[in-house]
Amino acid sequence: MLKQSTIEKVLEAALSTGGDFSEVFVEDKFVNSIELQSSKIEKSMSGRDFGIGIRIFSGLQCVYTYTSDFSEASLIAAAKRAALAIKGGGSGILQPLKRELLTPIHTITQLPNSVEHARKAAVMKKANEIVRSYDTRIQQAGIRYLDEVQNVLIANSEGTLAEDQRVHSRLVIQATAAEGNEMQSGFYGPGAHAGFEFIENLDLNHYAGEAARIAVTKLGAAPCPSGKFPVIIDNEFGGVIFHEACGHGLEATSVAKNNSVFANRIGEKVAPDIVTYIDDGTLPNEWGSLTIDDEGEKTRKNVLIENGILKGYLIDKFNARRMNVEATGSSRRESYRFNPTSRMTNTYIAPGRSTPEEIIAATENGIYAKYMGGGQVNPATGDYNFAVEEAYVVKDGKIAHPVRGATLIGNGAKTLQKVDMVGNNLAHGAGMCGSVSGSLHVNVGQPMLRVSEITVGGTKGES
Amino acid sequence: MEIQQFQEKLLHSARNAGFDEAEVYFEKSSSFQVMVFEGEIDSYETSEEGGVGLRGLYDGKMGYAYTEKIEDDSIPFLIDSAKANAEVLDEDDGADIFAGSDRYIEHSSYNEALDSVPIPDKIDFLKEVEQKTRDYDPRILALNYCVLQDFSSEKALTNSKGLSLHDRSNGLIVFVSAVAKDGEEMKTGASVRLTRDFQSLDADAIAKEAAEEALAQLGETTVPSKQYPVILRHDAAASLLAAFTPIFSAEEAQKGQSLLNGKVGDVIGAEHVTLIDDPFHKDSLFGGTFDGEGVATRETVLIAGGVLETLLHNRKTAKKEGMNSTGHGSKASYKGTLTVSPHSLYVAPGVKTEMEMIAGVPEGILVTGLSGLHSGTNPISGEFSLAASGFFIQDGKISVPVKQMTIAGNFFDFLKSIDTVGSDLKFVPGGCGSPSLKVSSLSVTVE
Structure with a gap:
């Protein structure tokens, strides 16, 4: 996500005023969210969040700065500007970065950004039908689908250099029930550190059914x-x-x-x-x-x-x-x-x-x-x-x-x-x-x- | 890459990719935040951030995408994502790209002097506030928050219909929370300031307010749980209003998710209740000259003399009802899809001071703080049940602080039962404002 030589220069620049620890956090995250309302897919959004956070310690003093500008020159400048707030004893030395090979403990089988929106929408529509067919007093169902693939790189002056990919998927189900002048809502939002396999294997009858049941139960309570x-x-x-x-x-x-x-x-x-x-x-x-x-x-x-x-x-x-x-x-x-x-x-x-x-x-x-x-x-x-x-x-x-x-x-x-x-x-x-x-x-x-x-x-x- | 160049390139690529119309929304901001703890800088943060949102009509449907990585690489990502997002929509949702309003009110939400206050001055000021708060009374144990934050931002909207708008704003927030301890009892008290004028800040006043608020709550007593006349102090009233802003959205109403649907012209509040949304209010840090679609903003009266005058609209919701947008199309940022929200919503002040309001209560509760607002309020049903801190009022005077309370009721009933509106209008950091409000009766449960 950033060249190792750039990371080293930024970590060093951050220590230039005597800080005793510096850290670089790079994030490149892809997100999708789709919303269903009134039985229709009404909103769909995709985005890419990108930025770099730089942190410096000097004893019990901590400085943090972040930017979306990823050019080497401006990152070094940002690190130096942040370092101006540090008045340290000058003990910080950059240790050689050692890339750590991580064994991911959370298996992902279907990366969400490789899955077509139509398949995501199909699950949402099924959840919508379950909510709506639960009871005649159900007036509205709102279904929100979310996925995120967050790539991070973390490096610090103690020699840590690690990269990780975090994948999150969630389905949020909201049911609204109405009777007379009264309106009540029910909610269920299952989510996992997993890919689309989690969404596809969800027991929708349980989750959507419960959201509807909660809303109806509250009516007249x-x-x-x-x-x-x-x-x-x-x-x-x-x-x-x-x-x-x-x-x-x-x-x-x-x-x-x-x-x-x-x-x-x-x-x-x-x-x-x-x-x-x-x-x-x-x-x-x-x-x-x-x-x-x-x-x-x-x-x-x-x-x-x-x-x-x-x-x-x-x-x-x-x-x-x-x-x-x-x-x-x-x-x-x-x-x-x-x-x-x-x-x-x-x-x-x-x-x-x-x-x-x-x-x-x-x-x-x-x-x-x-x-x-x-x-x-x-x-x-x-x-x-x-x-x-x-x-x-x-x-x-x-x-x-x-x-x-x-x-x-x-x-x-x-x-x-x-x-x-x-x-x-x-x-x-x-x-x-x-x-x-x-x-x-x-x-x-x-x-x-x-x-x-x-x-x-x-x-x-x-x- | 230069942003203007990127905007033009993106609009051009969108047209080539088959978008009929497109809009590029750009935001950039820088901010500074410092926290002080026991005379030392506890945290210090600076930032530069920004991003670009693309919105375009593809096959009659509106597709969205955004990026914070402003480089050529991101253009295919934006175009492909916006297309896929348009395609998955079930139908043309009536949104369009706007050619522009006839007139935009000239108003500046930006004070250049604020951007040039040196950082060391801001730090020294905050340290002074902390010291003065700690020195105020031996029972002040510490400050659990002592923060100063400022921001300076700009936004630009450019579209294929030739509209090009630009706006800037800045502001500064000071928030301190003091912890007072007496024996085993611990209480917190906060003070907050929103301003564009650094020189107007008074460290003594902030310290006094936070410390006295914490100290006043020591010696809590229990009082019987029952229905009481309740005065919500300005900040508690404003935070309650903020939690219920979705009820005024035409978008929520059209979805059947606001009980105000179809109520325009009806009496929904007591006759002295007037509710205004003002994008240019001097005491609020929120607002601007154009909304998320490029529509000119203006002051909007939502409730006048208890009567609901209008809901808040964007172009899409207005079209459905054959009217014009009220300038409340909103995007949380370049990341947001278009929705509806107020700029700076506030209850218009009345004439009585807080003390005069208290003087009129033989037995009641003064609520000075509410918490649990995101969970304890239901904008669909109007029900709320919230943790409250405050005081018991007896014979027109504040008598004792009350142990943790819960106040419960329904916001729609609350609007109708307001019998006194105070003169002390203040805004909370979220953008809503209110004077102190008194209602004749509210359920109060004391722990």
Whole structure:
């Protein structure tokens, strides 16, 4: 993507004012997106994202610059301009670049840009038909197809030179149901670090059917009661709550500056024995997986919490300096436009022993959150709030009736302490996670689990 | 390669490849961002970026493609991709290439003086803000964000119908968030400024605002969960409005995804609610003289005295209803396909100050912050359920900060139940603005 001699000159120019580490990240990414609305393919877009990010460290100082101008002269100039912000001791020396031969751990059989649009459109139309034929109250279906082939080259002054190709495919299905004056929506967005084979092999009846079922179920659902309840959170995308409320607090981005409730607590008990929390970027072809991270480090399985004990954090090279520890293969960025930092990949709560039936049967008066919506957390405090896409009231050990407008409100660290049952049905769900280094492909995951008490915000008032 | 040369080459190649009409949209920007932590530069970023988007009519259908690699190599990629993207469309979607408006309002969203502020001055200013925030009170533990960001950008639209437009803009944003700690309790408070005038920034005022906001929230108490009269402070109100902007899009309405479909001329808000989109508002950093299709922009009144006057249109949605575009054809960038969105949407201010509004409430809630806006709002149904921070109002006075709350309701009901509009119009970084708004009743759940 760039000549090795150019890369070397840029890395050297970046160290010219005394920086002790420099890095070049080259990205050449091809994307396609197609949208279906009102049973017609309405939008289709293709593009090529291209640019170069240059990063320089001097102790605990970090400078980042990026440009789409790829001529050698302007890259060297950009590196020199960025280096002006560094007043270093002059210790940085460029090590000879050693090209690393990577064995890709995520097999791709059909590169999406080699597949004709017509085949992509055919899958979308099939998904559309499944949504529309689900129920007469379905009023609209929106199907979005996305693929990306991201080629990266990462080189740094420590001698790293690595190239990688990341391929992502996703189908996003949205169903709208209407009755009288009321409109409700349902959503499902399966995705993988894979090519078109993933889209072609998707169980559309399941995913499109579920999107439609969620929208219809919410129609006429009673307003959710508010108050404190035991809450059963279902598997797969249910994991978003711990992603937001605990996962972000375990990223070095928060921990390094003591802006996290989990800072300086390695070895401490932060959760009940039944909770083990893992971030694993190596899971084959999962949406959040990578062969190497955006600093060129191999991804790995990082155990964050083991049987309730805090074991580790997600750490990038820069925060590793502040924290005086090793990086964990967790440094990520949306694109060359972002300075990378520690982020999650596929994060999940490990399976426990309870069956889903046992968990529901053991709950007298609670809320069952079958599909979670998105949410937000204040990483400094761990306070979170989450919308529940599809929720039910549980009465006397049985799922009673659907409710809408449910929100879960609480504090991540406290909620973690209150997990009292962990199911045996681990599954992962694809999502996009937005934070300091941009919007990234991540999986969240968990088995069904129960929290003994969460504040539920609803529109019905206290019950 | 020179951009003008590339644009011409691309238009020429498009015509040779069988496109009937074509448009090339170019954007370029440079930006600078610095973050400060404990007196040191924590992150420092500069950038130069840009790209080109091609939009062309092929066999009656509009094909799109873009590239950030501006070189000859990219021309076949753009042409082939745009063609393939046109071919996969199910039918002519009514979009066209525009020959131009009769008149474009002259307005500059660019201040040359801002581009010439030396970087060290900006860094020193931010360090001063951080120091003053930390020194404000011993309970201020740290700043979890202390950022200054500025940008300078230009865009150009050229098409085969002879239209050639050019616009520039710049702006600067300062955002600080202070963490206050008392015992085990931790609270954050933020302050934000948007400006094109660096000299107008006041470090003392920014520090005071962030620190006091964080400190004021210490000592949180729980109050009963129930329906309360609620005042949404200007920033909370503006962020709620921002989350619901899709309801005003004619594109969403025509798809059956906005409940405002067919409601033009109807009363949809309380009588003192006026909603305006102004591409030239002095307090917003968003806007411009032409939209994503090259249509001239102007001030548009969406709601006047509670009555829905119009939805926002681009040329395609306007054609469907036999009217003219309102100048809201939008592309997120050269990467975007054409859609509809406001420039700077705001609620027109009333006469009462925030204090006067509070004074009129015997028992209620003042909301000063909302979070979870991308997940807790549903623009289709209008429902929202959002984490809120704020204060309990008793006997017309702020009494105590309230533990984490959730406010829930429906935006369409919210518009109708606004009984007081404040005088304190402010814009949030996303481009929406509002004064403080009071509604008679909203469901509030306290943790």
